Amino acid sequence: MMSPGPENLPSMDEPCPMIDFVNLISGKWAIPILYRLILINGPVRFSALQRAVAPITQKELTRQLRLFERHKLIERQVFAEVPPRVEYRITDLGRTLGPTLDSLAQWMRTHGQSLDRKEEAAIS
Structure with a gap:
């Protein structure tokens, strides 16, 4: 992948x-919800979506879905x-986010094991 030129x-x-x-995708569950909906690419019921991104709470899933609906995603x-x-x-x-989220997922698959996660464990 090339860096953007100075004109960009x-x-x-x-x-x-x-x-x-x-700000659009902030929150622990925003990206997993959007990514799952992009992968499914069809109608999905609330309960099936909640299971797909478990252990999200019903309240948090509802909040995130309302935000995405307001933004027309x-x-x-x-x-x-x-x-x-x-x-x-x-x-x-919303589907236009697919390539971006795919590249983030691929980056995690490629580099995830190289990350120093000691600090994460201490924070949790």
Whole structure:
């Protein structure tokens, strides 16, 4: 992978786009939820999504899904049944994150064992 050329680099006066990106996907569960929805690439029920990213709590999954829905990264469909059935699916906009998340996953597969995780264990 090549570094961006000087013509693609923001000036030091411009706000860093990575701040907005990190704010969008901040939270322990944001990336695993989005990545799972991208991999599934179809409708998924809340309970199946919760199992797929376990051990996330129902409250945290709901909070994250609402945020993604507000940003138009996912769609939520409620079916008028008893009990109500709710399905989520990634939008076309959300799907554009696929290559970025794939590259992060590949980086972890390649370099994850090289990371010094002693500090992480002490923090947990």
